[in-house]
Amino acid sequence: MDYKYIVLGAGPGGLQMGYFLQQKGRDYVILERNGSAGSFFAQHPRHRKLISINKKYNYFEEDQFNLRHDWNSLLSDDPEMRFTRYSDELFPHADDIYRYFQDFAARFELNIAYGQAVTHISRDQEGRFHVRTGKGDEFTCQVLLSAMGTATSCVPDDIPGIELTTPYETHSTDLEEYRNKRVGILGQGNSAFETADHLSGTAATVHVLAKTPVRMAWDTHFVGDVRAINNNIFDMYQLKSLHAVLMPRITEIRRLPNGMLETSHEYDYPHANPPGTLKLTREYDHIIRCTGWKYSTDELYDDAIRPETWKKGKYLSLTNSWESVNVPDLFAVGGATRSNDNKASSGFIHGFRYNARVLHNLLEERYEGVEYPRTVLDPFDWDAFVDWMYNRFSVGDSIFQLYGVLCDAVVFDADGTRAEILEELPLKLALERDFGGRHVLLLTLEFGFHHFKEPSTTFFGPSDPTNTDCAAFLHPVVRHLHDGEVSEFHFGDSLLARWDRPHGSGGAVMSYHYKFQQWAIERLGLGIELPEPTSGGAYVPWSPEQIESWRSQQVPVAAMESPCERPF
Secondary structure, eight states: BBSSSEEESSSSHHHHHHHHHHHHHHOOOESSSSSSTGGGGGSTTTTOBBOOOOOOSSOOOHHHHHHHOOOOOOOEETTTTGOOOOOOOOSSSSSHHHHHHHHHHTTTOOOOTTTEEEEEHHHEETTTTTEETSSOOOEEHHHHHHOOOOOOEEOOOSSTTTTGETTTTOOOOGGGGGGTTTEEEOOOSSSHHHHHHHTTTTTEEEEEESSSSSOOOHHHTTTTTTTTOOOOHHHHHTTSSSOOEEEEEEEEEEEEEESSSSEEEEEEEESSOOEEEEEEEEEEEEEEEEOOOOOOOOGOOOOGGOOOEEETTEEEEEESSSSSSSSSSSOOOOOGGGOOOOOTEEESSHHHHHHHHHHHHHHHHSSOOOOOOEEESSSHHHHHHHHHHHHHHHHSSHHHHHHTTTTEEEEEOTSSOEEEEEEEEEHHHHSSSSTHHHHHHEEEEEEGGGGGGSSSOOOOOOTTOOOOOOOOSSSSEEEEHHHHHHHEEEEOOOTTTTOOOOOOOOGGGTTTTHHHHHHHHHHOOOOOOOOOOOOOOOOOOOOOHHHHHHHHTOOOOOOOOSSOOOOO
16 A cells, blocks of 8 residues: 555644645555554553643633643644643543544544554665555555654663563552552653652652652743642652652662562762762562653664664654654654754644644645745835734744744845745754845744743742843744854743734833844844834833842842843
């Protein structure tokens, strides 16, 4: 059976790519090993509560703005196919999203071949992929799209006895099995803390045994780090309620004659007198392994086309357009696009749904000869452009969800009388794309907490409005690209992540509106005369007496390495 495109997997990533291929009438098939779409969610997460937000009520009516807070819907042209119609819960039950995926596949009549478990992938001399399945069928294609999601679990290879642990994906969720028992949980991510939270009211002790420091999403702003909904175990640890979050170096796991599992583990004390290592053992009734997933299954591929991976095979090595670095025409779809994103949400539906749309447009450009979607501004009008830009920053969903990952590119003709807007390009791809020597503005939304040494949870107000280079919360960033040179302009942050420009002078966006226009017009060489700036808000400079009074109350602190200081 021959197709132009084969999608591996009918999870949310495969469904989203299938939707775009279907809408264009392309020759494709989705191969799904199980009997239903989204079958992963029939069993996962194990404790059946999603951590993807289903925030239905957001005051503003714009559809894109509301998609910023809907983390579960796939993109489509049918407003009825929004996940918000399936649940009112902020963190819904996994059964609801499993049902949603099946309805999505049926509603758009996606071409899915169920019960086709892929067993081997090879490539012939003409460059066509050959995909064999457990049924004995063989499918061929020009372009292979891997949307297999969390294909296999990661198993630590440096702990003797790791095979004695119970994998997250098969451990029992029956609380009776853990009543008054001692439970160890290997891992430091959401699956580990989800499991710990589920057991914390029944088990005698629950120890999360992390290999590396636990990272909280409220600190990192990365949605894949530990979420607040799973953090009860921290509370109980700090209040000495028997449960704990520890970071031992586990050297061995053994089965004792009494059936218990014993860990040998170590803690280093380099600052002790004298420095040394503390060696301990501890017994558990159960040890559950929650050590993550791999997005590639190496054994499926013929040796000649086995895709390169990194982080011990966890992630595919990809170009900036999500193509395998060593296997042309093999692309990652869905959660596997996380390989190129260590800051935003590509590992989740609300991120990779946009990656799928961008990748589809890139495929159309490369394999179908269809120009990448663009809006032409001819003639170019500066005021109309600025109105569009503020609206885009204020309601745009893709650049909001994939902050610092996706950008909009505004490409100017040499004389500045015409421009093209290419929405949704990977920022890294845009920076390397050939724009023919023309001036380009790249528009993103980004966080700026890396400028500060204080934790983000100590910020309780807007960033310094006089120095937007030090904006901390999510804010617009505009880059000017020309002849390989890049410069940046940062806007201030906003409580609602909206920067709507009002009719008239644009005063509501404060003084940086005028500064941005000066910066951009100078670099683009447009020769536009600007009106005098307005005050732009109610920022009132202090008097010398107020400054001196504030200084007299401050406790001296060490000089900061960054030029940015927390303003409150």
